[in-house]
Amino acid sequence: MEGLVCKMIADITLRLDFRSDKLFKVCDVYCLSNKNAMNRDLSDIRNDFVKKELSEEHLSSDAIEQMKDWLNEAIENHEPEPTAMTLCTVSSSGVPSARIVLLKNIDERGNLWFYTNYSSRKGTDLKDNNHAAVNFFWPGLERQLRITGTVEKLAAEISDGYFESRPVDSQASAIASPQSQVVDSRAQLEQWFNEAKQGKMKRPANWGGYRLQASEIEFWQGRAGRLHDRVRYRHEKEEWVRERLAP
Numbered sequence: 001m002e003g004l005v006c007k008m009i010a011d012i013t014l015r016l017d018f019r020s021d022k023l024f025k026v027c028d029v030y031c032l033s034n035k036n037a038m039n040r041d042l043s044d045i046r047n048d049f050v051k052k053e054l055s056e057e058h059l060s061s062d063a064i065e066q067m068k069d070w071l072n073e074a075i076e077n078h079e080p081e082p083t084a085m086t087l088c089t090v091s092s093s094g095v096p097s098a099r100i101v102l103l104k105n106i107d108e109r110g111n112l113w114f115y116t117n118y119s120s121r122k123g124t125d126l127k128d129n130n131h132a133a134v135n136f137f138w139p140g141l142e143r144q145l146r147i148t149g150t151v152e153k154l155a156a157e158i159s160d161g162y163f164e165s166r167p168v169d170s171q172a173s174a175i176a177s178p179q180s181q182v183v184d185s186r187a188q189l190e191q192w193f194n195e196a197k198q199g200k201m202k203r204p205a206n207w208g209g210y211r212l213q214a215s216e217i218e219f220w221q222g223r224a225g226r227l228h229d230r231v232r233y234r235h236e237k238e239e240w241v242r243e244r245l246a247p
Contacts, residue, residue: 049142049222054229055241063217063233064110065239068109068147070219071106074138085134087114089125091098097121103134105163111211112147113154115162117179119206124180132212142222149214159208164201172196174207218245 013114060066074082083103090096099122105113112134117123126132130152136145163171176192183189214235219227233240 005211029129030171048224049228050224051142052221053223054219054221054231056231056244059219059231061240061242061244063214063235063242064106066219066233067110067145067214067217068106068149070138070143071136074136074141074143076171077138079138079140082136082138083110085114085136087122088133088135089122090129090131091125092128097125107211109213111213113209113211115159115207115209117174117177117207119181120155120179123206126210128235134212144218144220146212146216146218146220147212148216149212151210151212153213154209160203162209163203168197168201175199175201175204223247 060069071082081102084100085103086098086099088096088098101114101116103112103114103123109114130150131148132151133146133148135147137143163174166174172193173196175196177189183227195240216234217234218230218232223229226247230245230247231242232245233242235241
């Protein structure tokens, strides 16, 4: 009975508002009191996608323009974090790693810009292997955007300009945090952060931007019965080749 009540609270909370912190807190406390709350069949959790379809006649011949169109739709649709993308890198020994980063620009050539610590795991991976992939997921539109390509660092002056535009706390975090390294405690991090805020806010040499140049871009539209639409663009000889993939 407790497990059923917990599920009902969770379902009601999700329907109301994903930002309803108080309701989530109540649900979390109640669920934690029930040891069997997660003993449920996860294989039956699914949603059918019925909102849109993807046909070639409505797509641009230019993959970059189509990518910009979809990103604009995600922003206008008020998707949570519409510029958030999963960045996948692979180490020199072939070990993959993924994390969420924020897209910060699409330049005139269609390159995707993001910023991070060059000494982090992703920075180390990209130094040894500059091939990477990113994935956007916009659940409200039932869409994914999948991009693969090669990555290179942005010019230092570009990274300087972006760093200077960040909020002070974000600047201090970039200065203070030895990203991906083991630290003693949260208190240690906060001490470094506070010390950084007392100093000069200058971009660290080990922090800056990258750009991903796409070689493949796939547009994925969820459809009913898992018979999804997938259209891929491949960059060949300065042109985009468009083709449909099976779901």
